[in-house]
Amino acid sequence: MALESGGEGVRVEARLVPFPKSLSPEARQYLARSVTPDGVPLTLGGAPLAHDDLAGWAAAKAAVGAMMLQMMAPAGAGLKSSVETLDLGGALVHVATPQGGGDYRAYIDIHGGALVHGAGEPCRIGAGMAADRHGVRCYGVDYRVPPEHPYPAALDDCVGAYRAVLERHAPENIIVGGSSAGGNLAAALVLRARDEGLPLPAALVLMTPELDLTESGDSFQTNRMFDIMLPRPLMDTNLLYAGGHDLAHPYLSPLFGDFSKGFPPTFLQAGTRDLFLSNTVRMHRALRRAAIPVELHVFEGMPHAGFMGAPEDLELAAEVNRFVADSWGRGA
Amino acid sequence: MALESGGEGVRVEARLVPFPKSLSPEARQYLARSVTPDGVPLTLGGAPLAHDDLAGWAAAKAAVGAMMLQMMAPAGAGLKSSVETLDLGGALVHVATPQGGGDYRAYIDIHGGALVHGAGEPCRIGAGMAADRHGVRCYGVDYRVPPEHPYPAALDDCVGAYRAVLERHAPENIIVGGSSAGGNLAAALVLRARDEGLPLPAALVLMTPELDLTESGDSFQTNRMFDIMLPRPLMDTNLLYAGGHDLAHPYLSPLFGDFSKGFPPTFLQAGTRDLFLSNTVRMHRALRRAAIPVELHVFEGMPHAGFMGAPEDLELAAEVNRFVADSWGRGA
Numbered sequence: 001m002a003l004e005s006g007g008e009g010v011r012v013e014a015r016l017v018p019f020p021k022s023l024s025p026e027a028r029q030y031l032a033r034s035v036t037p038d039g040v041p042l043t044l045g046g047a048p049l050a051h052d053d054l055a056g057w058a059a060a061k062a063a064v065g066a067m068m069l070q071m072m073a074p075a076g077a078g079l080k081s082s083v084e085t086l087d088l089g090g091a092l093v094h095v096a097t098p099q100g101g102g103d104y105r106a107y108i109d110i111h112g113g114a115l116v117h118g119a120g121e122p123c124r125i126g127a128g129m130a131a132d133r134h135g136v137r138c139y140g141v142d143y144r145v146p147p148e149h150p151y152p153a154a155l156d157d158c159v160g161a162y163r164a165v166l167e168r169h170a171p172e173n174i175i176v177g178g179s180s181a182g183g184n185l186a187a188a189l190v191l192r193a194r195d196e197g198l199p200l201p202a203a204l205v206l207m208t209p210e211l212d213l214t215e216s217g218d219s220f221q222t223n224r225m226f227d228i229m230l231p232r233p234l235m236d237t238n239l240l241y242a243g244g245h246d247l248a249h250p251y252l253s254p255l256f257g258d259f260s261k262g263f264p265p266t267f268l269q270a271g272t273r274d275l276f277l278s279n280t281v282r283m284h285r286a287l288r289r290a291a292i293p294v295e296l297h298v299f300e301g302m303p304h305a306g307f308m309g310a311p312e313d314l315e316l317a318a319e320v321n322r323f324v325a326d327s328w329g330r331g332a
Numbered sequence: 333m334a335l336e337s338g339g340e341g342v343r344v345e346a347r348l349v350p351f352p353k354s355l356s357p358e359a360r361q362y363l364a365r366s367v368t369p370d371g372v373p374l375t376l377g378g379a380p381l382a383h384d385d386l387a388g389w390a391a392a393k394a395a396v397g398a399m400m401l402q403m404m405a406p407a408g409a410g411l412k413s414s415v416e417t418l419d420l421g422g423a424l425v426h427v428a429t430p431q432g433g434g435d436y437r438a439y440i441d442i443h444g445g446a447l448v449h450g451a452g453e454p455c456r457i458g459a460g461m462a463a464d465r466h467g468v469r470c471y472g473v474d475y476r477v478p479p480e481h482p483y484p485a486a487l488d489d490c491v492g493a494y495r496a497v498l499e500r501h502a503p504e505n506i507i508v509g510g511s512s513a514g515g516n517l518a519a520a521l522v523l524r525a526r527d528e529g530l531p532l533p534a535a536l537v538l539m540t541p542e543l544d545l546t547e548s549g550d551s552f553q554t555n556r557m558f559d560i561m562l563p564r565p566l567m568d569t570n571l572l573y574a575g576g577h578d579l580a581h582p583y584l585s586p587l588f589g590d591f592s593k594g595f596p597p598t599f600l601q602a603g604t605r606d607l608f609l610s611n612t613v614r615m616h617r618a619l620r621r622a623a624i625p626v627e628l629h630v631f632e633g634m635p636h637a638g639f640m641g642a643p644e645d646l647e648l649a650a651e652v653n654r655f656v657a658d659s660w661g662r663g664a
Contacts, residue, residue, distance in 0.1 A: 011371030032338035039343030
């Protein structure tokens with residue numbers, strides 16, 4: 001678009017942007033530990049891998065997977081649910097059954113990891129954690145990932161798993177949730193299931209969701225470096241995932257879906273320092289415009305994926321638990 | 333607080349941060365017009381005035397008032413309400429009566445302007461605009477401002493006006509609203525009225541509110557320069573307003589109030605580029621913790637005070653109108 005006059009943006013000076021004192025000590029210490037003394041996020045990696053470097057991607061996935069497992073270790077060690085791994089609807093699914101055996105309700109958990117990472121053990125433990133947390137059977141979809149399996153493999157797996165869960169549970173007793181890349185797939189799963197004539201789940205939980213693979217939102221620029229977990233955009237992995245498909249298609253970027261055709265009540269969360277803040281608030285507006293019930297929760301100073309156990313994270317978890325508990329049985 | 337290790341913040345490089353393409357053309361053009369070709373916000377002023385420079389403040393108020401009137405001119409020219417100016421409860425109040433005469437309902441409008449600007453004609457026109465918009469009688473409080481009248485003069489005027497409006501309207505038929513500094517005074521008015529044993533209004537509308545004069549929130553740092561309307565913090569006018577009182581007292585910084593003692597259902601709005609984004613999301617959390625009904629609306633790329641008539645502003649206005657219309661008669 002041609003701008004009639006003025007400037008194309010705002011010029012900012014080089015500076016150290018301090019972590020805010022408005023956070024809990026635990027949150028501030030997490031942020032402090034996440035950067036060098038010079039203020040460089042430790043997650044800032046080097047040059048991206050070539051898309052055909054299969055050995056390189058395998059090594060990267062192993063390293064990220066080990067890091068995820070380390071972060072999950074405290075929760076994973078105390079898991080109370082039992083988890084079995086099944087082929088459901090053509091997809092690998094970790095089915096976690098809570099103590100007492102579960103009931104008619106189902107939570108479908110789509111794991112995160114930039115649409116590349118997080119398969120296998122982190123996904124399995126995440127399913128158990130979700131079953132413990134919500135006290136219902138949880139289906140953790142261990143979807144296929146690139147470079148071996150680009151789009152639409154992951155979404156095919158999610159939709160296949162949803163079809164299988166629909167054979168076991170009524171749609172009003174199913175809630176779908178995902179964080180980050182899992183939020184992308186959770187929302188895309190709902191859009192595609194709807195387009196294929198399947199019933200909608202009772203509710204959707206989208207935590208700091210990667211809803212726009214075109215990265216057109218403002219926070220992809222404004223929160224660069226401020227987000228110590230995602231200090232820069234992820235276009236390279238987005239292109240790896242898309243495998244030549246249109247990044248702007250609603251099945252790849254659910255933000256651009258038509259929600260007026262139906263969408264479940266949705267819980268949306270992001271942080272003010274979150275690279276995906278714009279994704280989240282734009283989705284909130286899109287759902288409001290379509291008159292879909294939606295909650296927006298934005299946390300002060302929070303980066304992508306939270307503060308790893310600070311009081312703010314517990315407050316957020318309590319909001320999610322309340323939303324999930326209140327959503328069972330909602331007509332879709 | 334001593335940080336155990338790591339860094340005190342994040343280092344960012346000098347760069348031009350572009351205005352996002354995710355906005356409407358009208359919004360982008362407003363942003364483009366608001367900066368120099370080099371990317372410097374036109375609102376970026378020079379050194380602050382000395383607090384005892386009465387002539388300087390008078391000139392500044394005249395200049396800002398003229399600018400506010402220019403922005404309001406399209407709406408002001410078409411005003412349908414009639415406005416009379418009264419002394420109510422010791423305060424100067426512009427009472428706007430909508431076409432048809434109004435009814436049992438009242439909207440109290442507290443104007444913005446950094447707690448210094450916006451008195452007189454902008455306040456009077458704003459009251460008429462609010463009466464037109466909501467179709468009810470509107471009381472625009474023309475509170476006293478510094479340097480001649482520091483805290484608590486403005487809040488005294490707001491509380492006095494609220495007492496007077498309570499003699500004319502039942503509390504469940506009163507809604508209080510304010511933008512920016514007006515959001516500060518609207519929330520402080522409610523806290524003080526409650527502490528003085530007065531009944532609560534039916535609802536509160538806080539638009540990009542200046543709820544924390546200590547400026548402890550993250551967005552006072554992260555959104556510096558990104559917010560073309562408020563490209564830097566306002567501590568100098570905060571100190572002028574406070575006149576030596578504690579900036580952290582809840583009557584000066586309502587964010588630090590105790591909401592568990594009662595607070596009305598509240599509408600909160602900010603933009604992702606808003607200097608007051610942290611004020612807004614922190615208030616949302618504080619009200620959620622106290623189980624107060626609250627709505628949070630965060631708009632993509634929006635600076636303080638919006639885009640001056642873009643489609644995004646109309647969408648926001650429709651949300652406010654809906655919230656106000658649904659709030660009449662709520663038990664407080």
